Amino acid sequence: MKQLKAAACLAIGCAFTLAGERVALADDISDVEGLLNEAIVSSASKQSEAASAAPGLSTSVTAEDLRKYGIRTLAEAIDFLVMGVSTSDNLGAGEVGARGVLLPGDRGSHFLVLLDGYVVNDPFRGGATFGVGAGIPLELIDHIEVIVGPGSVLYGSNAMFGLVNVVTKRAKDYEGARVIVESALPIGIRAAAGAGTTFTLFGLPGEIVTQLEYYKQDGPHFFFEEENTGVDQFTGQPGRHCRNCEQNGIWGGAVADDSLYAEAPSGVMRVALGDTELHVQASYYRHATPTGVGDFDDPDAGDTEKRVSVGLNHRLAVSTLLDVSARGYLSYYESETAFVASRGELCPFGLVTCNYVDEGKAHWIGLELQSTWDWFRDDSFVTIVGVDARQRHVETASDTLNIETGETLYPPSSGLDQSDVLIAGYAQQTWAVTRELQLGAGARIDSDPRFDPVVTPRVVGSVLPWEGGTLKASYSTAFRAPSQDETDNATARRIQAKNLEPEEVRSFDASIEHRFGAHRMLIGGFYSEWQNLVELAQLTDTEAIEAIRNGETAVPFTPGMQLTQYRNTTDVTNYGMNTGVEGSFRGGTIQYGFTLTGAIAEKRTSSGTSHLPAAPQIFGNARTAYVFGDNLPTVAFATHFMGPRPADLSNGQFSPDPYAPSQVQLRLTLSGDVPAVKGLSYRAIANYAVADRGPYVVGPVTRAIPTQPTAQLIPVDRFRTTVGLQYVF
């Protein structure tokens, strides 16, 4: 009897255990969670695919990430959430680099930035802005795809670091109307309004989403140390560094109240009807920073940019074999740069203040046709063939004016007024050989009348060696065609370039990724060779005299006059590693991520080998968030860190070379719905920077002189809080 009871108890116990085990197995949803956390990207291969299968290193930043981690700009999204890319704050439009390479002064032209697949880089200099002037309303962003690694194979010029594709929301995720107000206390304010809706027209489903935004910033008002420029080589007297001030050789020594500001209204609208989509973007960006070599704190110094772009695309499924799409686009851009200088070496016209005004206008209009051939109708063997043709027109003008009277101080250069046609063709073949092995190859040829055609190939392979694992390897190339402003233009202080060639990069990449449940881990290495990088080189006195004799500039010679010219001066060898891990626990209640990049970059010029200025050799980010749910806020903590960085003028101009210290930025964000007020949500952000200096030399002293032997580095905004409200009707 006892044995029977014991057996029954054992049987019952086993039954419960097995039932519990079945329940445990049945509730093991981590595989499903992992699949739902896997990003789907469309930029790397121009077709939708899992990020783990896409060529290159892909990061996808979601709209929820942007809100939760207190992200306010593309630059912050990159710094706090993306692997392998970092930005550098020059208090202006900002600069961006990747994998240990950053090219100061490039205006973001080594990244290709897309908005819903349309090129955002301007048609004048190929530049892109990653800060407040990007012209992309934040709440309209669905996600941001960042593909690190040369990407010209499908997109052409500028994709040397990689590409950033900002994808806007569909109407189903942006339904209704909303207003947003957010303030970076007390120096900046952003106000926005947006709407989205679906409709049916001619029997076809349609939708419209739009958001307008206005941003204004005044400050921070930094104190700049005095810099003593000593005796001006033109006047023989101490230099003058502001209008109507004494010739005492002193720049700075005061708070800059008037010359650090930004104003940026912008708007984006997308209308879709069936398979046709219209896209419109417009932005204005006026900004200034008090850190240049000109006058101190002059309110008239600064840059203004205006931009309008329109795009129309249509996709047609011709058969089960063939898709075709057509995309027409038009982009118009205007810029004006005002540089104000009173010092005799920069303004050799007596006791006046010069206003150097450089203007540029450019537009392009183009058409891209693409066909996609799914040969076996099962996504295993797909060919993409496309052509892209655009007409480009550029005009420039520059003037040197007496800032008080408006009088022209010497004859302006003739400027540019020219058009050309750029034609490109590309092809890509992907082949899923087996479930475990995928191969891909492609190439693009770009024709520009200024150079011989440029061919940029790419070869990739990926293997699934074990469940959840992916090994990838690739060889990819990219180029940047110098802008017409660089190759053909001259201004008062810059002579025309000679024989400028496109910049090129070749890169070998390999990575291992493993997905386990809701977590993902990656480690990868890269080796890149950069050639023919264009720099704005300063002419020696001998070269300046020769240029004046040849009539290349109308500026009279003054010792130390700082004439410049664009030249292919630099090659870079760059290699390193990326690593990262991300995931979530408890069904997404706790989220985390960590990235780390270590890289070595050596710059080679005619004068030898040196480091790359302003580029971090070790950098990364980390983040964690706790989603309490119900009416409680989401608490998110993010950090971005960079190792010490050599300043932009750190190749012997000063001794010792100035370095910016390691930087750690800490950001705490609370976000959520306001209880009892339906539709109203908030976020509050606090940001703290540990280091107070960045890697840019400020002021007129650009090399050690007896009166000023040391460099002054750019100040950093150490602490800032931002609060915002959003109301959805």
Next chain:
Amino acid sequence: MCSRRREPARFTSTGPVRVTGWLTLAVALFALLFSLTRDAHAQGMAVPPGTQAELLARLAGFDRNFAARAGGKAVILLVAMPGNSESMRAALEMKAALGRQERVGDLPHEEQIVTHSSAEALVETVRAKRAAIVYFGPGFEKQIPALSSAFSSVNVLTVGANPAYVPGGIVLGFDLVSGRPKLLVHVLQARKQHVSFPASVLNLMKVYP
């Protein structure tokens, strides 16, 4: 890569004339393409077929009635709209993607493509083939109400590639939000069709109605 500097071209400013030419060409091309698609419109699949197949293979196993419904082998019907290239291609791609899955709902499986004629005929086909899953690709926007009604008492898991299908009565659907796949479920329709997911899985989904 190779590129050598050429002699500067002789630029002529013909901006306005060339802009007009480009615009005319673009407008004509778009008009032609638009006219070809008015009767054949179907939204493409936002979530790649490979991801849909992986998710479906795992989710089927969480349906408490799936094993009993399927018997020893899961038959999956992939329905295509006749005359719609997008719809047929989606069915072919899902067939290939599911074919790469070892098991669906922890069962061996077989995929068959069927062409849609009417909701009632499809229900008959489902019963005749003892299908465990019926998948609808793009092109069924107008048919969803009839399909939802016809399947109301049928023991089958219906799945849609278009997120708009689920509010209309398809049990399970896929969406792409912020570049991530999302799951949608119509719980009332699921109950009618004897589909039962545990709470842990429902917590991962957007629930309708």
